[in-house]
Amino acid sequence: MELKLHVGSLNDTDLLAKIISGNLFPGFIIGLTGDLGSGKTTFTKYLAKHMGISDNLNSPTFTILKVYDHKPYNLYHMDVYRLEGIGYDFELDDFIYSDGISVIEWYPYIEEMLPKEMLKISITTTDDEQRELEIVGEGRYEQIVKDISNRYGH
């Protein structure tokens, strides 16, 4: 299922993260794509907040992966921008295929090592504040896209 959303402010980002956080299950994977500065890390910050993680979440670009130990789910925040043209990294396998929640910025760069079923969000910057989002979810993720569709903007 596919859904197009307009995000006009950080409040909208917050709401979207909140809806998704209510739908998490073990091994949940979110793939994010969008230009530098489009708000991928910002979205992840809000998701962490709604998962109850109180640590400051900042960019994982340098280490590619940052682990936030938490209950009931750990959060694995990845930025795989630098794996462009490489396509995979075996060190990330243990995290992506685990019981934790993975958020993968620039996921298309490692698509070959990702499962087919995941929540894919692509962000397009229209101006400083405005974003257009395309959200895709199949299989177990279809329900979440429906839930977003029902609750976002109401």
Added chain:
Amino acid sequence: MYVLGVETSCDETSVSIVKDGKEVLSNEVLSQIDIHKEYGGVVPEIASREHIKGITFVFDKAIRDAGIGFDDIDLIAVTEGPGLIGSLLIGVNAAKTISLNYHIPIIGVHHITGHIYASNIENDMQFPLIALVVSGGHTELILMKEHFSFEKLGETQDDAVGEAYDKVARVLGLPYPGGPVVDKLSRQGIDKYHFPRPMIDTDDFNFSFSGLKSHVINLHHNMIQRNEHINAPDFCRSFQEAVTDVLVRKTIKAKEKYEVKQIVVAGGVAANSGLREKMRSSIQDIPVYFPKMAYCTDNAAMIAVAGYFKYLKQKKYDDLMLNGSSRLKMDEGEL
């Protein structure tokens, strides 16, 4: 006391022998930078493989250069985090192997405390002090009231300084790592665009560089679309002025609030000439220490020094359960 330091948290394989937390007898660093350059940054799996290839050689060379044997070593200090998990594990396991084999006690060290303690090699630390830690993965202001006591006053809310440099360099079509190139070009440019100074006047000691990065990228994008000429030196200078203004202002604020005796600037971005000049010209009443280049970038000497002082403070070792951690907290690791 001879301490053997091991550092493999990112893309440098390093082993060092330091006597009494001060005298560097050897500091062998095998850098992988040329290998990662073509990928625009460090690739974790490649980094791990390179560490494996190099670590035995680096251990041997460090011991040989120091003119001592493994039997002379009193303590092994190894970076346990934060960093790339696979890379960390290679250093930790090599250190544990030597520890077990030669019956030498081992202690895990937080990478950032190593960067801060690099300044003790050439200058004696005096407390209280403020450490500004700036690198590809970190931007933090830390207050130390005594040896091996760290209070994090603030940190970046999004991108680290070094990372912002890398991303701006990428947009301008400059090579990785971005810091040295942007620094060099900025000397030929002027602060033409006067970019925003994010969070410069906030009441806390936190930083934010993501908005500044976006601002630079947007301007660049708009100019390309309008077919305007891009003057890279002016972009670099404007960006660097914005970054260093914020870093210096917040450091001064911390210095005044806590009435410290010295400032230590640590991490890879401490090599930035614009930051050095601005920090030194803006703070003249107390000393501002920048470690020399070899101790700014990742190295095991700083880990050996930090391990020495950690041991003096805690008077206890770690056991062989010691493990690597990608996102180690300073207070978990040290206090």
